[in-house]
Amino acid sequence: MSYQILTTFTNYMDAHLCQMHLEEEGINCWLKDENTVTIDPILTNAIGGIKLMVHESQVERAADLLRIMKNKEQKATPCPNCNSLNVEYIVTNRKAGNWLSALTTFVLGDFAMAPHRVYHCFDCGFEFDAPAEKEDSTA
Incomplete structure (x- = not known):
């Protein structure tokens, strides 16, 4: 199984909310470097933040869902x-x-x-x- 980085986050709360939303829609995803950033937030920029990894076959659909989530947030x-x-x-x-x-x-x-x-x-x-x-x- 091959995974690609969909987006990155600087805090675990936003990352988990996004991950949960995608999983509810049937997207196979996980968070990379979550523990490192959560334990030592000063390393966030050094390692590139918390990465939302999505299965390569679902990247396009996940990106569309992420765009819809962002548009809803902006309208609110x-x-x-x-x-x-x-x-x-x-x-x-x-x-x-x-x-x-x-x-x-x-x-x-x-x-x-x-x-x-x-x-x-x-x-x-x-x-x-x-x-x-x-x-x-x-x-």
């Missing part, structure tokens, strides 16, 4: 500033906490704090912490 989080759907959940270096984390890591060695993540609109550049709550139209 429109930009509150310009209503664009070109929004992603990213790590930002603009927050003071990230610089403090980098300094702490430098001083204390292997100790690192979690980076600050925000939703970023690639159309207008607006950043926000949480998507706006949608009103229930059935009420």
